[in-house]
Structures are given as C-alpha cells and as structure tokens.
Amino acid sequence: MGWPGAYCPDMPTRFAHPQPPRTSAxxxxxxxxxxxxxxxxxxxxxxxxxxxxxxxxxxxxxxxxxxxxxxxxxxxxxxxxxxxxxxxxxxxxxxxxxxxxxxxxxxxxxxxxxxxxxxxxxxxxxxxxxxxxxxxxxxxxxxxxxxxxxxxxxxxxxxxxxxxxxxxxxxxxxxxxxxxxxxxxxxxxxxxxxxxxxxxxxxxxxxxxxxxxxxxxxxxxxxxxxxxxxxxxxxxxxxxxxxxxxxxxxxxxxxxxxxxxxxxxxxxxxxxxxxxxxxxxxxxxxxxxxxLLLHVRDQLAPLARPPRVLFVPRRWQGEVLGQGNALRAEYGALGLTVEVWDEAEFGLA
Ligand code: SF4
The missing domain is CATH 3.20.20.70 (Aldolase class I)
Structure with a gap:
C-alpha cells in the first residue's frame, strides 16, 4: 500500500524546479x-x-x-x-x-x-x-x-x-x-x-x-x-x-x-x-x-509524513542555500537537511 500524500521514505517525492522552462525556440x-x-x-x-x-x-x-x-x-x-x-x-x-x-x-x-x-x-x-x-x-x-x-x-x-x-x-x-x-x-x-x-x-x-x-x-x-x-x-x-x-x-x-x-x-x-x-x-x-525555499515549503504541505532530506540536482546546488548558505537554517526549521544528487529533479525523502 502506498503512503498517504504520495510520500514514501524510500522513494522520494520528486518535483521539477518551478522556474518556467526555456522554450526550444x-x-x-x-x-x-x-x-x-x-x-x-x-x-x-x-x-x-x-x-x-x-x-x-x-x-x-x-x-x-x-x-x-x-x-x-x-x-x-x-x-x-x-x-x-x-x-x-x-x-x-x-x-x-x-x-x-x-x-x-x-x-x-x-x-x-x-x-x-x-x-x-x-x-x-x-x-x-x-x-x-x-x-x-x-x-x-x-x-x-x-x-x-x-x-x-x-x-x-x-x-x-x-x-x-x-x-x-x-x-x-x-x-x-x-x-x-x-x-x-x-x-x-x-x-x-x-x-x-x-x-x-x-x-x-x-x-x-x-x-x-x-x-x-x-x-x-x-x-x-x-x-x-x-x-x-x-x-x-x-x-x-x-x-x-x-x-x-x-x-x-x-x-x-x-x-x-x-x-x-x-x-x-x-x-x-x-x-x-x-x-x-x-x-x-x-x-x-x-x-525556491517557499516552493519547497509548499511541497511539504500535502505530505502526511514529514520528509527529512531535500535532494537537490547538482545543477541547482548553487541556487538552493543562498549566499553563504544563509538558508540552511530555514531548511533546518522545516526539518530538512539538503543533499546534492545526480538526478534531474528535486526529491523529498
Ligand atoms: S530612459 Fe527615459 S523614459 Fe526611461 S526611465 Fe529614463 S528618462 Fe524615463
């Protein structure tokens, strides 16, 4: 049986960066x-x-x-x-x-x-x-x-x-x-x-x-x-x-x-x-x-069990924690540590 809120601790909930994609034009x-x-x-x-x-x-x-x-x-x-x-x-x-x-x-x-x-x-x-x-x-x-x-x-x-x-x-x-x-x-x-x-x-x-x-x-x-x-x-x-x-x-x-x-x-x-x-x-x-922090917070709301890790695609790692890692504490306040992974999407697990 799946976890409520489409969240399983072993299978991260995934989401793309919310920035509009560049068109192919x-x-x-x-x-x-x-x-x-x-x-x-x-x-x-x-x-x-x-x-x-x-x-x-x-x-x-x-x-x-x-x-x-x-x-x-x-x-x-x-x-x-x-x-x-x-x-x-x-x-x-x-x-x-x-x-x-x-x-x-x-x-x-x-x-x-x-x-x-x-x-x-x-x-x-x-x-x-x-x-x-x-x-x-x-x-x-x-x-x-x-x-x-x-x-x-x-x-x-x-x-x-x-x-x-x-x-x-x-x-x-x-x-x-x-x-x-x-x-x-x-x-x-x-x-x-x-x-x-x-x-x-x-x-x-x-x-x-x-x-x-x-x-x-x-x-x-x-x-x-x-x-x-x-x-x-x-x-x-x-x-x-x-x-x-x-x-x-x-x-x-x-x-x-x-x-x-x-x-x-x-x-x-x-x-x-x-x-x-x-x-x-x-x-x-x-x-x-x-x-992005606000967007991650929005992703947490529908999840029945709080995730503990935000997985960040390597290409976005410089954009997540802000200047001098200033947002690490704010992610911590959401119960999240931040880890980089080699996937294209973000993950919460
Ligand atoms: S470029 Fe001309 S119209 Fe635009 S802000 Fe400057 S003075 Fe005003």
Whole structure:
C-alpha cells in the first residue's frame, strides 16, 4: 500500500524546479546584443533615472552608435549565431520617425547578413499607438519592452511618471494586439510604492503573461531628483532583506504563471554612483533561492509524513542555500537537511 500524500521514505517525492522552462525556440537562446541610445526620445528625465551612468555611455548621434554596432556584429564569428538586437536606454517609439526607421533598417541589413535574428526595443507605455506598433512590426521589430515600473496609480503619481495604471495596462495589451512580443519592466520600491503594491503589480503581470519581465528594485542614483528627495529625507528606499522577500514572493507567482524573469537588479556599470537602496551583486540569486525555499515549503504541505532530506540536482546546488548558505537554517526549521544528487529533479525523502 502506498503512503498517504504520495510520500514514501524510500522513494522520494520528486518535483521539477518551478522556474518556467526555456522554450526550444532558437530566439530564446539568442544572445541579447544591446545598442544603447541613452535618453533618446525621452520626454524628460524620470526622477530615478540616469541612463548615461546606467549604460556607461555618453550621448552620441545614432549614426555613431550604429557604426560601432555594425563593426561589433560583423566581427562576431560566423559560428556564434544571430543575436537579438535590442535598442535600449531611451524611448524608442518617441524618437523621430526617420530615426526609428533608420535603426530598424540597420537591423534589417544585419538580419540579411545572418547577424541578427530578432529585434527588440524599450519604450514608455505612454509613447505608443496601435498604428505605430503595426508599422514597426512590419519594419522588422519583434518585441517591445515597456518600462511600466508599476501599475499602481499612487506610486506612478508619486514617481511623476505621467501616466496611470490603466494606461500602462492598455499599453501592454496594445503591444500584444499588434502581434509583438511583450516585455514588462517593474521598479519595486519607487516613491509611494509599498510591498503590497508590488504584489498587485506582479498579479497584473501574471495576468498579462508577457514574454519576459525585468525587476529593478529602486536605487538612489547620484545626480537624480530621487537623490535630492533622499537627501531631504523625503524618500527611503526599501531595505535589502525586505526587497529579497518581496522579490521571492514575486518569483513564486511568476513561476507559477509561467512568466520568465530576464533580469533582477540593475547591472552596475563602472561610474554608476549608487547612494542608497537594496543593492547586492547576487540579488537575483538571493531572491531565487528564497523563492525556491517557499516552493519547497509548499511541497511539504500535502505530505502526511514529514520528509527529512531535500535532494537537490547538482545543477541547482548553487541556487538552493543562498549566499553563504544563509538558508540552511530555514531548511533546518522545516526539518530538512539538503543533499546534492545526480538526478534531474528535486526529491523529498
Ligand atoms: S523614459 Fe526611461 S530612459 Fe527615459 S528618462 Fe524615463 S526611465 Fe529614463
């Protein structure tokens, strides 16, 4: 007779890592090749943003940027395969139409040479129209990453984004209706943005089911309006531990909705002066490890007899116990020791 709750101490209960599997489509494995156009097309400078420091790139005319991108793409070995060309750092869809076309013509030329597979851009939710998106798709654009930041009206207003949550939702739907891939960027911890707002944002993302999401907890960068607010004591960023917990809950929801997370936390360029905020070089790993702990805890609930060992596939061993094995005690509190094994799935026994 089987053990109740499908658990037998001699036969581990198995489960896969809950992270959505990478699709088999070639584009899912293509390297993203960023072409940065810092602040190009932006209607102003958002209070938290310093694209020149974030991209490590000074302002340059698009032709100079494209000349460098062309040289780098042509220098790649033929065996490296096509990249996904990404126009990042500004508001692509608010650039003059002639510039948008020039950038996409460049992408088309590189595609014809086998150097580029897909093309994406980043932009703001309030810089789109259905006709523009269809035109860009017909000119070769494949995916639009929207800097939504939040869907919550109060946080958007406090952060002076200039649009509300309903416009942000409509923009996401507009991208999908234009048969373009959708990426959503969120900035938890903006002024007026609380962890419960972030949970609501994640629920909205899970419903919208974008192709990817990026989570950039709000940092205070020198030279921004947010730095002035922080110095005046009018803005306090989220503490690191609270941020990791919020990101872990977010990941649990996104994993269960099948939404891949392309990035957690700002990539720190040399010269980026971060004054305050939840900054850690392993922020993504910390959040993923905590999210996995939550998932393991969920696996225990239906089991009639408590298991004593969590078996971890070798490929995931660096992701389970967190930085400096910080989560060992939390697994211990669940009655579990952690062991590595050479199976593809996790096991509880
Ligand atoms: S729209 Fe985006 S890139 Fe432009 S200033 Fe605002 S945050 Fe920065």
């Amino acid at each position: 070639a584009h899912a494995r293509a390297k993203v090749f960023p072409v940065f156009l810092p602040l190009a097309g932006c209607p102003g400078r958002c209070i938290y943003c310093d694209q020149h420091a974030q991209t490590g790139q000074a302002p340059e005319p698009p032709d100079a940027v494209l000349a460098r991108a062309r040289a780098e793409l042509l220098a790649r070995p033929d065996t490296a395969g096509p990249v996904e060309l990404a126009f990042y750092g500004g508001t692509f869809t608010a650039l003059p139409e002639s510039v948008q076309h020039r950038l996409l013509d460049f992408a088309t030329q590189m595609r014809a040479l086998g150097r580029v597979g897909r093309v994406r851009c980043s932009t703001r939710p309030d810089a789109l129209t259905p006709a523009l998106l269809v035109d860009l798709r017909e000119r070769g654009l494949d995916l639009v990453e929207l800097g939504v930041q939040s869907f919550q009206d109060a946080a958007l207003a406090a952060s002076r984004r200039g649009y509300d949550g309903s416009l942000a939702r409509a923009a996401c739907r507009m991208v999908a209706q234009a048969s373009l891939g959708l990426g959503i960027q969120l900035l938890p911890g903006l002024p007026g943005h609380k962890p419960e707002d972030f949970a609501r944002d994640i629920a909205a993302v899970a419903q919208l089911k974008p192709e990817l999401v990026r989570l950039y907890p709000c940092l205070v960068l020198d030279g921004t309006q947010l730095a002035d607010l922080w110095r005046a004591g009018e803005f306090l960023p989220w503490p690191l531990a609270q941020t990791v917990d919020a990101l872990a809950e977010a990941l649990r929801s996104l994993w269960s909705a099948g939404v891949p997370t392309a990035r957690i936390g700002l990539a720190e360029q040399a010269g980026l002066a971060i004054l305050a905020g939840p900054r850690h070089p392993a922020l993504g790993q910390m959040a993923r490890a905590k999210a």
